[in-house]
Amino acid sequence: MTNRSGYRRQAALDRRALLAGTGAVFVTLATPQIVRAQAKTTLRFWTSQGAPAQMAAWKDIFARFEQANPRFTVAIELFSDDDIWPKLTAGFAAKNLPDLVSFVQAYTVATLAANDLLEPIDEVVKAVGEDDFFPAMRDIYKIDGRYLAATLNNATSSNLWYRKDLLGEAGLKPPVTWDEQLAAAKAMTKAGVYGNSLPYGRTSFASTMMVNFIHQAGGMIVNPDGSVGLNAPSTVAALEFLNEIAAYAPPGATSYSWGEVLNSFVTGRAAMAPYTGRPIAIVADQNPKILDSVSVIPYPYARSGHAAFDCPFNSVFIPKGSANVTGAKLLATALFEKRNYIQFLHTTPGHILPSLKSISTAPELFEQPLMKRFKPEIDLMMQSTAKARNLVKEADASPYNLKAGDIFNSAALSEMLQNVVVNKMPAKQAAAKAADKVAEVLKG
């Protein structure tokens, strides 16, 4: 008995000693981790750009940031353009906000600014260099003398991608005006190929393009004095042109948005289409046999109007309520560093363009093979983007339109287009109806 109980006591002691020892080892090993984890602050970074190449670039960029700023780690959280509002509203309601948000359009930023939900980031813009920004891209986020966001990069869909071979076969030159574009669309519409593709759906792309078409016809959505300028001959002219050229678009164009327009051009089913520089990489990857036949020009304009370009001003901003404003500013500044900036632009060659003059002229920008090959096209798109405007600020004389996001979200512009093209409403009536809706938005 004695031996057995002694053996048990010995075994129990051994187990206890083993447990205590294991615990001690665990605590010893874990303590530095815990201390390290406690010492580090995680910065939550929201972006809509999550393609594999982009994620790889983000990870590289943030690894360098973390090395330079050992106090911080960066966690990437993805959103899509469609769920930015549900995510942001949930974040504000729950006071569970990201520290830095990227790739959000100026319309959205305007709505946030109108509700006083943005942290000023003057230090970031000054650290990057105020004069290095293209003026329109810098000033778009300057409200009452403060920078509430910064244009991280930009893109314009006010380009017309076209097929050089098909246009040549039709014996035509690249169109400069709407009349010429209409003639080209008609001439290039043949079996299996549609002359022109456009977004006629009740989508953000249609609204974006509609703003641009009205500007190209010499009109405005909101006049500098704050009145609605939509109910005007320029709007009617734009709608009539769009209705006429719809005859040469794919049958499903009345529901087209970004993806469908791009797809119709890249696959060779449409001879012309508006888009950012994204077709370069997609055609190279998915339909390389037409790569030598594609090129881009500034989007044609009304004979009585003028060239005009629209862009989203992809922003970076800190939502009010961020737990780490200082860290977020450091991170925002790091995104503009040349190496980080160019590495990210190379992930979608030609699609996303610089907001900084120094980057647009940097030789490294064109080290990427496709960007090198399409340098003339990319230079042209950079020139267009530098001149681009947005509903947020339609003209130099226009005040900052804090209701731009509301107008955009109301779908008044895409609805107006659909009323003419789908519902066959007279252009004048559709313009008047849309003007009433915009007036109501401005009033509310």
Add this chain to the structure above:
Amino acid sequence: MLSPQRRDQLTGLALLAPTVLLFAGLIFYPMAQSLFLSLHKVSTLTQRTQYVGLANFQALFADPAFLTTFFNTIVWTVGAVLLQLVLGVAGALVLNGRLVGRSLARGLLLFPYLLPTAVAVLVWRWLFNDLYGLINHVLMSVGLIAAPIAWLSQSPNAMITVILVGSWKFFPFVIIAVLARLQSIPESLYEAAQVDGASRWAQFWDITLPQLASVLSVVILLRGIWDFKEFDLIYLMTGGGPGISTQTLPILVYREAFQLLNFGRGAAVAVTMFGFMLLFFAVHIWATRHHETEGR
């Protein structure tokens, strides 16, 4: 000291309490909250609220787009439920008969119901694609059409297409319910009818359909409620377009709350939907009871 009767009462209340609390938390609170929101102007973004009484409802009923949306919802619900009933009853009759590979067929017919909506919509969108869709390709190949049809981009094509896809997706539910009932109809009823010289159609009309009445009543109720508030399938198929020709009330709720950032208006649409569903529920129950009373 509590009397045994009082103790029993308290025990009963204690046992009921979790259920009551659960109901209050999960059902009554959201309902009350929706009603509260519908009477206020609420910014989705800032949660700032301002009491506006019935203004949200007045604005809603004065908006022609709301009436069109309401009409679309009725067209979608009635169309989808009717087609599901036809397909479901037909499918169940086939599966209830002597059929080679019946087990496999039963499994396959349930497939659409098991498929995630997003996946099903992607497949159908490709099939209906204006440029590359198999459906246009086949129809053009056999010479039925000369040019591609815009299935999802023109009215009324878009609504018809959405109803077809919705019915395909949800009709297996009707099969499951009807098949279970079919298997419990006494064979002797059909034998007696055959002896009396009843045709197949007469057997279906006078025996099968009356026997299915109760289960079909429940199916219409459930599918009616579910289809009335269907969001994802329609939103992913057409986004409510072209124009607002396939916009239904749940899509309007989403647009008001998350695109126009007006939670109050969104809640007013939701409350209106709820009221209409209650009405539908009441009429359906009354009709079913009335039918049963007449049957006795």
